[in-house]
Amino acid sequence: MTQPTTANAASRGFLTEGGKYPGLLGWIFSTDHKRIGLLYMYSVLAFFLVGVTLGVIIRLELIAPGETIVSAQTYNALFTVHGVIMIFLFIIPGFPAIFGNLFLPIHIGANDVAFPRLNLFSWWLYMAAAALILISLFTGGGPPDTGWTFYVPFSAQTTTNVPLAAFGAFVLGFSSILTGINFVTTVHRLRAPGVYWGRLTLFVWSLYATAWVQILATPMLAITLVLLILERLLGAGLFDPGSGGDPIMFQHLFWIYSHPAVYIMVLPAMGIVSDIIPVFARKPVFGYWAIAFSSIGIASAGSLVWGHHMFVSGMSDMAILVFSLLTFIVAIPSAVKVFNWVATLYKGSISLDPPMLFALTFIFLFSIGGLTGLILGSAATDVHVHDTNFVVGHFHYVMFGGTGFAFFGAMHYWFPKIYGRMYHKKVATLAWGIMFTGFNILYFSMMILGLRGMPRRYYDYLPEYTDLNRVATVGSWILVAGLLLMFVNLIRGARHGAEAGGNPWGGLTLEWTLPSPPPAENFATIPVVDHGPYDYDRVSPPHE
Amino acid sequence: MNDSGPPHPHQDDTGAKLGMWLFLYTEVLLFGGLFILYAVYLQRYPREFAAAAGELNLALGTANTVILLTGSLLVALSVSAIGRGNCGPAQGLLWGGAATGVLFLANKYIEWSAEIGHGIYPGSPALAQRPPGENVFFGLYYITLGLHGLHVLIGSILLAVMAVMTANGSIRRDRFVVLENSGLYWHLVDLVWIFIFPLYYLLL
Secondary structure, three states, rough: OOOEEEEOOOOOOOHHHOOOOOOOHHHHHOHHHHHHHHHHHHHHHHHHHHHHHHHHHHHHHOOOOOOOOHHHHHHHHHHHHHHHHHHHHHHHHHHHHHHHHHHHHHOOOOOOOOOOHHHHHHHHHHHHHHHHHHHHHHHOOOOOOOOOOOOOOHHHHOOOHHHHHHHHHHHHHHHHHHHHHHHHHHHHHOOOOOOHHHHHOOOHHHHHHHHEEEEEHHHHHHHHHHHHHHHHHHHHOOOOOOHHOOHHHHHHHHHHHHHHHHHHHHHHHHHHHHHHHHHHHHOOOOOOHHHHHHHHHHHHHHHHOOHHOOOOOOOOHHHHHHHHHHHHHHHHHHHHHHHHHHHHOOOOOOOOOOHHHHHEEEEHHHHHHHHHHHHOOOHHHHHOOOOOOOHHHHHHHHHHHHHHHHHHHHHHHHHHHHOOOEEOHHHHHHHHHHHHHHHHHHHHHHHHHHOOOOOOOOOOOOOHHHHHHHHHHHHHHHHHHHHHHHHHHHHHHHOOOOOOOOOOOOOOHHHHHEEOOOOOOOOOOOOOOOOOOOOOOOOOOOOO | OOOOOOOOOOOOOHHHHHHHHHHHHHHHHHHHHHHHHHHHHHHHHHHHHHHHHOOOHHHHHHHHHHHHHHHHHHHHHHHHHHHEEEOHHHHHHHHHHHHHHHHHHHHHHHHHHHHHHHOOOOOHHHHHHHHHHHHHHHHHHHHHHHHHHHHHHHHHHHHHHHHHHHOOOOOOOOEHHHHHHHHHHHHHHHHHHHHHHHHHOOOO
16 A cells, blocks of 8 residues: 555645635535535534533423423423434434445445535535524424424424424435435445445445435325425314324324334444444454345334334224334344344454444443333333333433444544544543443433333423432433533544544555545545455455 | 446436436325325225215316326437437427426316315315315315426426427437436326326226
């Protein structure tokens, strides 16, 4: 390898070169997939911090029974907007739009995605939708108070600004669909010579499966939201029992999208975990094809289980039985992944750098989230814990403990590649430890509260729930302290960190053959790939 | 399609068409949500659906079916004309295709005006007096056909843009994937109608 391992001091790769226009315009009108990825990263993280703030206020209200700092109506708006922002603006676009954009083309040896201008358009749609959602908070009847699920009949009747927020989510769906189309086409058309399907990284496999879910499920959300908006504007009564409609149909249509959507959220996280573990265990991944196909398996089986959100909504027992069975089936490919990761670690030469700690945390927290998911997937137990804090705890274990921690892992893994600098590793490890502690204190308490019968979405509770609610609120402070430390460390690292070099972790995938940060045009000549992404038994990592 | 020797280094017609097909899947699923509602409510209110469907104007519906199928034919012919390098005829065929869309919408305007004149529209007091099943039928009817009409409008505009692009030479014999994709979109609009027409006008 004769390339320089670090971009020379004056030029910091795509961060400084490329783009037709100077300054900020060179970013917001750039069709470079890496710049678009970073645009997404900054905007998505900004909304993440807003969502975190709302979450902390929710926890603060729950520190004592009765009205503590906000009124009941404000509380309803808080958990609705927290959910809408975290789901639609953070976690769904999070992985595909940020890290997919940044690294999917590089992983397959391409210089960009198949439709670069469409890619930029997706980001603009995302920003337009975010603006719509923000406007909906301050106009009309005030912020929506329906919960992020927009269930009828309440969403059709409440005076708050539901239509605009729903329209914002509709536009976000469009953005998500276009990203999915772009990624599927890119994987099919732009693989470099030698990158056949068996040499795709597992991250790309997971993005590929995710992209299909984005394409096939999101339209269902679009039509559901359109129907909700029309219901409010025209009053056709399609979900109104008084006019012959059925509110359960809204729930069906909504979950036909929104359950597969949780796989949009978690599949790419599983992908990055599959990529991080072999690098830090210095071993070929165990069961490549099993992991790759389990992504496809989760995507397909996961599209057939939406009814498990509706066990107590009024479905036939037969439907409940079928949906419950299918739900258990999704656990199989998920467990296949967990076992393969653990088998990859076996007899590996493990280094516990920050990305690896986050990846291992994913396995631990996701397993708790997954196993508690089985309690919810089995109809008999679900009846007892439905709509309690147990569901909230489970969901945050899967989404925050799973996807969230994998997201932070991806940030720490690719940070030196993106910025060419390294963050302070000890501080990163400390931040990880604080977050891990705070996380478990916060959400495990919520699961216990739920098992004891505390309902979700209530701003008040009976006195016997006080102690654990206090514990959970303290947990939220610890978690936020860890988050802040992590972000401060990363921002400092991006500005003042030591030069990272081309391949600080000893990865075998294609991004590590490039200088850090990568040049504007990724590959001067399209590479010819002659080994798989995890062949540690055959090849030694570049630049080491 | 041959893949050899694209005139522009980044041109990938197969990729562009793959992307378009994926987009069309999303359109099918968008309408799919409405067809699911149709299926469920038909099963619940078979008699009311039949009674309400009997009030639709079958003649106008049939005319619109013929109009859309003609439009699809014109667009298909324009694609093969471009493939042979006949830009002049292709341009005329595209304007013809766009015109069928306008004709379709004009027909729809006449049809809906009459129905709205009878007090039949979503949320109308007249519908509220009728059995709930009929209210649901007309609610679905207006929303499904309205969404389809919006697609016809978009498709017509697309075809007009294609005609202009053919005239100014942006669409050529060696570079017409954008026309093919617009044609695919138009065929999809047609295809959705091929399901809507029997479900609402004929079967019941």
